[in-house]
Amino acid sequence: MSSTWKNRISVSIFGQSHGAAIGVTLDGVPAGEKICMDKLNAFLKRRAPGRFPWATPRKEEDVPEILSGIVDGVTCGAPITAIIRNTNTRSGDYANTQTVPRPGHADFTAHVKYGGNADLRGGGHFSGRLTGALCIAGGICLQILERRGIFIGAHIESIGEIYDASFHETLVNEDGIKALCEKDFPAFDANAAQKMIAEIEKVKQDGDSIGGTIECAAVGLPAGLGSPMFDGMENRISQLVFAIPAVKGIEFGEGFGFAFARGSEVNDSFTVKDGKVQTETNNHGGILGGITSGMPLIFRAVIKPTPSISRKQKSVDLNTLQPATLEVKGRHDPCIVPRAVPCFEAAAAIAIYDAILAGGVPC
Amino acid sequence: MSSTWKNRISVSIFGQSHGAAIGVTLDGVPAGEKICMDKLNAFLKRRAPGRFPWATPRKEEDVPEILSGIVDGVTCGAPITAIIRNTNTRSGDYANTQTVPRPGHADFTAHVKYGGNADLRGGGHFSGRLTGALCIAGGICLQILERRGIFIGAHIESIGEIYDASFHETLVNEDGIKALCEKDFPAFDANAAQKMIAEIEKVKQDGDSIGGTIECAAVGLPAGLGSPMFDGMENRISQLVFAIPAVKGIEFGEGFGFAFARGSEVNDSFTVKDGKVQTETNNHGGILGGITSGMPLIFRAVIKPTPSISRKQKSVDLNTLQPATLEVKGRHDPCIVPRAVPCFEAAAAIAIYDAILAGGVPC
């Protein structure tokens, strides 16, 4: 596997869902950055299982233990490693996925690639649980960015056909993002939130699952982060975001809406506000030529419905190559969109902090 | 900048639109691969300027010169470098973009990042012309993949509101892809193609530009390529595809359509055909957990309308910070979607060939 992202900082994620622990090493953070553990734990809680009535009842504390890199609450320059022990595992639930792969899940491809030795218990290294490690790394970066006036927040843009207001329609600034991050159910519109919750509960009763979209914004960015070609902001954010299981698409700014647009409609005019060059609109989503423009960076991603559903599904027994019917027991979210929200903030924070460390822009 | 992608193979792109030459070094290709220059040139011709009546009339031969790595038509194991000389440059056309940035273009962010020394003539290193270098690298990979039974093709899925048939509705196999790649205007549906051409010509007369989407498929892939986390097929394809200027979104398989779906609808059931495990449907687009499933790999991306339009646009003079009106002369495509098609095949070919070289899968 290649669970190590190496750029200016390195993020090395390890662990399997039902192994001893999951964790992450974040290497390359300079010494002297204060890291508040309470704040980090609060951030991690936002993706922790068991928060919503419908969500997987696996309740773990999921409090990370810092093994290195932080002394008395301050980074010392050495690699930061944190682990979360796996305690509440019940592998029996997943027993038959070893030979009968779940439709839509990585069971089959893991079997092809890693053979009989793949650790598929609870999804193994493919499990959404591993995003806990991503969130530790991202949560540390978020704190560092906030001290530089950069704030990142995400919300549920849609569940099925139900849409929240978008960042386009809302005031995207430090206060707005802070307020958003404090919500139990991260949506702007309380009404939409209620409908989304109702929809998820309905889907759960059907023994089914449902997808949705998440929208993420970063404000307070300086212009000049990123690069054209392979290390632009879109490239690096995508590379990190697709590490979140179930993400199948990403778009920046107006995104797929550009397909229907004419240049005269969507080219963002330049203007000067407060002595600074800005754009009047933000269809470009804060990135031009792979480089930040100083406008809010906005992207959206789609999360597919959880493949693990309790309905019967058609599959194949990989040993016998005979048809098999699958009924997944285990503990499953009917919708992982709400829990995935902080993962997007984490991925964006890593990508942005790394771009800052790449230098060339005072920040 | 960071125009070097390094994985198992390295792709290092260089050049500015109005500099001496553009080119690429492709490092890591094993010795002994036959490369047919005629075939490579035919591939490059598909993205060359001046092919369509409406397209930029800058007609260059754009025949690459191989400087290294290929001897008597066969790779020798050393890095492959090819260059294309820039001959037909008229920098005067772009003169005032140095101080008055084009809305929607990288002029502004390039100015912020690279300052007064940025080479903005014709877009400099940000120019779509640089995709010629990407296509050289990708065109070489395509030939190597074809010998292994892997075929990659892309088509215009939409221009504005006009849609071609999609890979979903069509037979996606070697023959279908070969036929597609031979078309002058790469769309399945001749009727849609005509409408698209008419639309582009209309947009041109309006002094405007228009966006669209491109769909790309790879068939003949073995199951098992890729990895979970940061080096999965989605991650690596995205990192390469966002190097193509004007791409603002990408989706795999059902993509953003997953947002509206239930798991029971889109989980692809496993079955056995010809003694091989396959899925009955291909909503997952050939990738599960970052790893190829053996089904056709399918992705779509959106291309925003060309920012350079001849209509007057509002901008700012970066020297005086005063409002300025911009009228871009130069030679511009009203729609770069058709020319971008082979760039997607190139990006996919690099990502896939690299995943093959990563090993673990007989191919």
Next chain:
Amino acid sequence: MSSTWKNRISVSIFGQSHGAAIGVTLDGVPAGEKICMDKLNAFLKRRAPGRFPWATPRKEEDVPEILSGIVDGVTCGAPITAIIRNTNTRSGDYANTQTVPRPGHADFTAHVKYGGNADLRGGGHFSGRLTGALCIAGGICLQILERRGIFIGAHIESIGEIYDASFHETLVNEDGIKALCEKDFPAFDANAAQKMIAEIEKVKQDGDSIGGTIECAAVGLPAGLGSPMFDGMENRISQLVFAIPAVKGIEFGEGFGFAFARGSEVNDSFTVKDGKVQTETNNHGGILGGITSGMPLIFRAVIKPTPSISRKQKSVDLNTLQPATLEVKGRHDPCIVPRAVPCFEAAAAIAIYDAILAGGVPC
């Protein structure tokens, strides 16, 4: 810092000498490799502190805990992480190195680079203790290589003026290396070993320290591993070996001896033995043009005397910039050469296994 080495496999080392734990993540090892923990622990014991009468009396069990990547003794394809808890730490001993840097040690440069937040207790991340993490990663690679008939062993070539026999003079093969690795004091010549031990004890009584050289060999290698330029065997081994603190030089084959030689004397003639092309002599140390020749790979490195000595030394108080006298208490090896021996085997194993995974050579 940059404690992540990323090539085909990644090695990410973390921890500080007096922090909670040290550890390593080894990413990229394919599934299905058996790892014997007893064998790994036996390997780690060879570098553990407290083995020799003169060595640092810090006695820790130093048994690694595997957190991920190995299930029932077999790799599952996911990143392998192991940690060793730090238990027996006495930071008081090092208290004044925070402001008065030890001559010859990284205290000063760590202070410059990481400032007041550097964790200098016991050398922090710069401590030789971190080589325990390198040895975990290397010990795993060694087991994998042995199954492929590749054996790596190192010995103390010299302590001060006392020399062991060298690999040149001895039979370098699987049996010889196995015998070497089982020795308590890894030297071929028992007589030299005794003299070395006596010398180290004498140095200890003097409150001083002494340097030496280590010679490492790998046998059973296929020809064809490596590459010219930046990723050759010499380049990659060097990059890993200089991660071992106190190493100040490395040479391959005849090494610095080539300076005095004529080509006619040291060019290794080719011959055919057992149907295989080999060289009659091995001055090239098994590497030609960065690529293995199939002959034993041999390199030597020098270890400087431990900077921490109990004699009084001249230094500077970094706070006051006034002269200061330093008397290091703590627990120090008068000679770390014996304990460093397995670290070289570990570094070589990582470099070689990575080159094998790079492919192109059946192994």
Next chain:
Amino acid sequence: MSSTWKNRISVSIFGQSHGAAIGVTLDGVPAGEKICMDKLNAFLKRRAPGRFPWATPRKEEDVPEILSGIVDGVTCGAPITAIIRNTNTRSGDYANTQTVPRPGHADFTAHVKYGGNADLRGGGHFSGRLTGALCIAGGICLQILERRGIFIGAHIESIGEIYDASFHETLVNEDGIKALCEKDFPAFDANAAQKMIAEIEKVKQDGDSIGGTIECAAVGLPAGLGSPMFDGMENRISQLVFAIPAVKGIEFGEGFGFAFARGSEVNDSFTVKDGKVQTETNNHGGILGGITSGMPLIFRAVIKPTPSISRKQKSVDLNTLQPATLEVKGRHDPCIVPRAVPCFEAAAAIAIYDAILAGGVPC
């Protein structure tokens, strides 16, 4: 192959000795750096063939053509690519090395790795000619470093048994290094220089070749560049230096001399001079714990005798596996040490400039 070094900057080297051209792409240099072509050409001339009476008579102009990245003598932020055309090639001379490998040369390992398609004409990509590309990249970095007060120079420390004075015994400062770089034959001691020249001529008459050592120093470095572990100054310099063909060993500061030393003798005491912490001696060669101390960075490397000699040598015909006698005609240096001197300056300049771009130290 892996001829791409990617860190903060990327260096991608391409070309074969008898192909169309050699060249390099240097990616990651910020915009706004003045590059004087005359100065670069003067630097390249120092390694050009045909400068010494005994040296290979292949006289090429070897003036690089800049293809990208530099506009009007100033870097524009885009990747810098330069090529040197190969004009004066006579492949016939090397004809039989294709099947009868030269002892001590990469012919054999290239054959194993790249098979019948390896381009072995004149050594192909393994040729010392490729160091011209390294020198272009390094020469550009040298100019940038000099503007920051950092000067790098190397000299021939020894040819066979004849020794020059060393940097230890000489004033190592900006003026000393400038003077050294202007010498035709880069040695401090004119007397030693004469003896070296005589020795090389004698070796040539014998149809033989001879090795030597090169010593390189960098002055004006800030303290704090580098890192412990894998990206320390020793690690990165080694990785680059071993890309220079024929280098078989490297040592820093006192290097292999540390083997015979006691800590009390070689630990460099700290002191304060001109308000700055310095060391009284410089046995550590300017690097402690992988990080620069601010003292001159000093390293030495050994160059083996050129494998191509006109004397008869024993080899094997790789097609028939029968013994063969080899008499290399071609044009060969009896000693490549003098021409290799600027290559070391180039490698050091790349490593140091990259460490500066890694940030954390004002420079």
